Amino acid sequence: YSFWLRSVQNCSHNTTVKYLSNFKKIVLICIKNGWLIRNPFVQFKMVKKEVNRDFLSWIEIQKISEKQFATERLNHVRDIFLFSCYTGLAYIDVKNLRKNQIATGIDGEQWIYTQRQKTDSPTRLPLLPKALQLIEKYQNHPQCQDGTHLLPVLSNQKMNSYLKEIADVCEINKPLTFHIARHTFATTITLANGVPIETVSKMLGHKSLKQTQHYAKILDTKISFDMKALREKLQ
Structure with missing residues (x-):
């Protein structure tokens, strides 16, 4: 077999x-x-x-963020992709996201309260400023006005097809797919900035740390940061 x-x-x-x-x-x-x-x-x-799972570096994220594409559809797809980079939500969870799943959390900030479709596990996620900006940008979009959708998400096939165009235009030599956004959140956005892996695991909606370790690479910058702190302590 x-x-x-x-x-x-x-x-x-x-x-x-x-x-x-x-x-x-x-x-x-x-x-x-x-x-x-x-x-x-x-x-x-x-x-x-x-x-070895691909993810975007901070420079690559900025390159995509700052690029003004010739067609509106590429700008649209870029925004949805970046929203996933800043939230760690998978494609289907972004597509299913509704306005009533955004609420004020215990810290007074806006949080996402949802459930992962893949595992049916609850996800509680504080929204970063850039993610909030993208929500506000599309709040008056025809697909979002009735409240059933938070963002106007295209089909997964179309999203991945347009993301390849975006990678070509931005000269990013990686097979850019929507799922890379989830890896990017786990590595470049959270772990590389000192967020503990236990917190990252909870935000990704994982049931065990072992699942998170597949996504989360310990970057050289994080090793450098931790060793610098150790050097200062030892001195």
Whole structure:
């Protein structure tokens, strides 16, 4: 089955492992019910390879933010993408976001109160000033006036297609997709600025820190900042 997934179906290593893991769950149910005598997965190891996830640097974020595109649709897509960079919300969660999910938090600031569609886990997220500016920019947009949508989000396919155009215009040599915004929030926006990984995990709506560690790279700038603080303490 593993060989068939890799050869005939042309699956990558991690995709193959994912299919095998799901199949193993079914096999274990069969063993518990006595439908299988032995476990065929005994001595069969399944280890996922570490994947380097792309994210934007602060310079790249500024480059996209400051660029005035020739067409309004690219400016529109850029704004929605940047909103995700400043909130960490996945595409479907941005698309489903409604006006009544914005409320005043315990600190008197505006927060997002929503649930992740993928995991159905609650997400409480303080809004950064740049995210608030983008909400205000589109509050009178025809798609947003009835309150069912906070932002006028296009289909995921169109968003990703236009993001590739944006990357070309801004000379960013990365496969720019909407999901990169979520990685960017975890790394460049939060972790690199000293936000603890436990807080980042909560804002991303993750159920464990292990999930967050896939997104969150410890940047060289963060290592430099932490070691500088250590040097001062030791002196």
